[in-house]
Amino acid sequence: PLLYSVEDGVACITLNRPESLNSFNTEMHAEMRKTLKAVRQDPSVRALLLTGNGRGFCAGQDLSDRSVAPGEQAPDLGESLEKRYNPMLRALKDMPFPTICAVNGVAAGAGANIALACDIVLAARSASFIQAFCKIGLIPDSGGTWTLPNLVGMARAKGLAMLGDKLPAEKAEQWGMIWRCVDDEALQEEAMDMARHLATQPTRGLALIKRALHASSDNSFDEQLDLERDLQRLAGRSEDYREGVSAFIEKRRPTFKGE
Template sequence: MGSTDKTILLDIADGVATITLNRPDRLNSFTAAMHEELREAVGEVRDDKAVRCLLLTGAGRGFCAGQDLSDRAVAPGAQGPDLGVSIETNYNPLVRSLRALPMPVVCAVNGVAAGAGANIALACDIVLAARSASFIQAFCKIGLIPDSGGTWTLPRLVGHARAMGLAMLGDKVSAEQAEAWGMIWKAVDDDRLMAEAGALARQLATQPTRGLALIKQALNASSANDLDTQLDLERDLQREAGRTHDYREGVAAFVEKRAPKFEGR
């Protein structure tokens, strides 16, 4: 782990990189400096060939309260800040990098996920949340729109009507309600969250990583494609998957009736 003055902690073990948002006194709300540290950490994860799964979580009692409104980069002034600069510089690249990361991204939501914090969590591949956690599209409370992909992700996860209600009302959604609505994979007991998330990440890290990355690529593309385009994409990605070491190992293990030993290549 890094030193406690860092706003982002990175730990790598057993093929799993764990990134922890580390401003617990401010519910891990984002500043420009924190974004910079997070970019560096995600880049390190992407470039480390030993890493086969990313686990994202928060320190303390919250996952992420979104943007720190006291940060000078976004604090309202006489003429109002250009929030588009913050989004273009920080939030959009983060969402894009998480979705493009060639490995599974697991998110363990340990407490409130509000504003951009909620939508960053929902941009991850598999989301677990403590039962005490909640998701809040808080933007409408201060005259803003959901960003960090929220207006794209929410309707696809929960449907148009619920997405509109969540965005316009800013209601709190419990972890169990989020699971029931299909926003997240699973709600788990608070004291089991990190154990379950860690076990899931370690399991994913033993699987055919390139194959999982291709699954991620195909599913992420599906909402924008018609059926014919998606069928062609499946053909192309399956061709790529069929040329991997892990496909050969998986078939050999099946034929030989043994457990496969995937190497992530």
């Protein structure tokens, strides 16, 4: 259910159940968990590119095995989040290098929030985002209730989450929910170019940038200044900082090792 490759420092994961718009079943969850672990542990990887095969990016949970017969006990969805979605979202969010999502088509339910958990989201012009949860009586999960208000503000977060309307990629870009939308046929190449570029950059510094930005919504300005002091101290000890400054002084292009 997944395709996985590593090339030029870029790990590429492609969701691959196109017949059900790459929705997550148990097998895909298991594969994803294994693959994210492999990505994290591969020392050659300095960027992750996530995308989907076929006309959709991901339709969230596979609902085909989720109907509950009358009289049957309701399944524990909390357990499904605890065991499967939450570890995946934590693993994605905590990757110590940039994560790029190329949203090739509709991203619905958990699929939308998996995409939005990535650091940089590019979307095909024909793609769309749907917080479908409310239509089946659920709440946005996979981090959506944190990510949405952070990205687009509370008014738009509530509208998206409570109406479940389809948000076209162009509007998502106008709203600042994603980085950019690009022509359909250019998406994969642009996303790969961006991932390749990021994989040549000061990886440790980029990981620290993520940490600082992620912490910002929990911190006061004052606390954030303290965090910047601590993280800049670490960044200033990196090889890539030395290289960056030397290259600037010597008027040459830097060669970063990611250390």
